[in-house]
Amino acid sequence: xxxxxxxxxxxxxxxxxxxxxxxxxxxxxxxxxxxxxxxxxxxxxxxxxxxxxxxxxxxxxxxxxxxxxxxxxxxxxxxxxxxxxxxxxxxxxxxxxxxxxxxxxxxxxxxxxxxxxxxxxxxxxxxxxxxxxxxxxxxxxxxxxxxxxxxxxxxxxxxxxxxxxxxxxxxxxxxxxxxxxxxxxxxxxxxxxxxxxxxxxxxxxxxxxxxxxxxxxxxxxxxxxxxxxxxxxxxxxxxxxx
Amino acid sequence: xxxxxxxxxxxxxxxxxxxxxxxxxxxxxxxxxxxxxxxxxxxxxxxxxxxxxxxxxxxxxxxxxxxxxxxxxxxxxxxxxxxxxxxxxxxxxxxxxxxxxxxxxxxxxxxxxxxxxxxxxxxxxxxxxxxxxxxxxxxxxxxxxxxxxxxxxxxxxxxxxxxxxxxxxxxxxxxxxxxxxxxxxxxxxxxxxxxxxxxxxxxxxxxxxxx
Numbered sequence: 001x002x003x004x005x006x007x008x009x010x011x012x013x014x015x016x017x018x019x020x021x022x023x024x025x026x027x028x029x030x031x032x033x034x035x036x037x038x039x040x041x042x043x044x045x046x047x048x049x050x051x052x053x054x055x056x057x058x059x060x061x062x063x064x065x066x067x068x069x070x071x072x073x074x075x076x077x078x079x080x081x082x083x084x085x086x087x088x089x090x091x092x093x094x095x096x097x098x099x100x101x102x103x104x105x106x107x108x109x110x111x112x113x114x115x116x117x118x119x120x121x122x123x124x125x126x127x128x129x130x131x132x133x134x135x136x137x138x139x140x141x142x143x144x145x146x147x148x149x150x151x152x153x154x155x156x157x158x159x160x161x162x163x164x165x166x167x168x169x170x171x172x173x174x175x176x177x178x179x180x181x182x183x184x185x186x187x188x189x190x191x192x193x194x195x196x197x198x199x200x201x202x203x204x205x206x207x208x209x210x211x212x213x214x215x216x217x218x219x220x221x222x223x224x225x226x227x228x229x230x231x232x233x234x235x236x237x238x239x240x241x242x
Numbered sequence: 243x244x245x246x247x248x249x250x251x252x253x254x255x256x257x258x259x260x261x262x263x264x265x266x267x268x269x270x271x272x273x274x275x276x277x278x279x280x281x282x283x284x285x286x287x288x289x290x291x292x293x294x295x296x297x298x299x300x301x302x303x304x305x306x307x308x309x310x311x312x313x314x315x316x317x318x319x320x321x322x323x324x325x326x327x328x329x330x331x332x333x334x335x336x337x338x339x340x341x342x343x344x345x346x347x348x349x350x351x352x353x354x355x356x357x358x359x360x361x362x363x364x365x366x367x368x369x370x371x372x373x374x375x376x377x378x379x380x381x382x383x384x385x386x387x388x389x390x391x392x393x394x395x396x397x398x399x400x401x402x403x404x405x406x407x408x409x410x411x412x413x414x415x416x417x418x419x420x421x422x423x424x425x426x427x428x429x430x431x432x433x434x435x436x437x438x439x440x441x442x443x444x445x446x447x448x449x450x451x452x453x
Contacts, residue, residue: 001336090303090321091341091386092346241304242305
């Protein structure tokens with residue numbers, strides 16, 4: 001039923017595909033091919049990577065787009081019809097069943113959006129390990145999707161949830177993880193605690209180097225899973241019948 | 243849930259004992275006690291803001307009482323809320339399907355068809371709920387509460403928005419349920435015909451009194 005509801009919102013479907021395209025176009029038009037050098041936060045060696053500003057920016061804007069879209073979608077899945085969903089629980093559905101069904105839909109959409117956003121990158125440059133860049137995007141969608149589920153479970157009102165998502169997703173994926181904007185991005189003290197850290201490291205390492213991304217992939221799953229467990233607990237608590 | 247002695251003695255299938263509910267400093271319900279017997283139609287009336295919907299939400303488990311308890315018997319409960327709690331982006335049929343799954347029903351098509359005919363909205367079965375009139379939405383809202391053939395019906399303003407004919411059909415239907423020994427609790431801020439109720443209470447100043 002969740003899928004049916006989603007597919008009936010044509011404008012949402014169009015925007016899901018239009019927004020990343022516009023983000024990419026914006027970055028492509030406003031950046032240059034000048035070479036920048038930065039250190040990757042998750043690489044312990046004193047390794048500098050030389051990449052074009054445009055290529056690097058496209059990775060992070062893609063991640064920001066995936067993160068924003070999936071977290072908004074997750075927020076909407078949880079908050080929309082919340083009182084009717086509670087009536088479903090009253091009629092016999094378990095809260096865990098409902099949120100898991102929403103999660104399954106979210107995972108499918110995360111993979112779809114991650115593949116779509118990642119698939120556009122070769123139009124602009126040739127990533128070294130293209131598939132793993134897409135994996136990074138999908139992981140970013142997973143982590144931020146779980147964040148959206150958590151925010152939706154905590155906040156009853158839509159506006160508060162939206163502001164929380166916009167606040168974190170923009171600051172995190174769009175700014176602090178990006179070495180161009182945050183000069184100390186190689187300093188992990190702050191950024192490693194943020195949701196986009198592991199997914200962005202997966203994508204950026206895969207795009208420009210041959211370094212191992214195993215830790216980043218595992219870190220993404222662990223981070224997302226922690227957010228998911230918190231979301232499940234809070235959602236169950238809010239939906240339970242007394 | 244084990245049937246307590248008081249319920250057995252008085253043959254109540256649903257009993258409320260000294261229920262109170264406060265929201266911060268606001269005491270909505272102070273001391274509400276009543277019971278419903280099998281095959282009884284009970285009405286609770288009161289002004290807007292008297293706490294009728296709050297009482298119903300406590301009965302069905304959506305809210306916890308600050309004090310007192312709700313004693314229930316084993317039996318299926320059907321709840322029709324005051325708000326239109328249906329999925330607007332699904333069709334009428336899909337809403338029935340969703341709630342039938344929640345109830346754990348395997349065979350519900352016949353009951354669904356009966357309800358669609360009874361409340362005269364079969365022609366809207368494949369229409370999105372968002373496109374229905376408010377009266378038709380309310381028919382669906384009520385029908386969902388009846389889909390699993392409950393033993394006890396808790397109805398909050400069930401005929402709100404109904405046309406006159408549907409209102410009469412509703413009371414014909416409740417009469418049939420009464421004959422089948424089903425119990426019905428109806429909350430309303432208006433009571434058109436007191437003779438339809440076996441017992442009528444008024445909720446005023448947080449306390450329930452027999453009318």
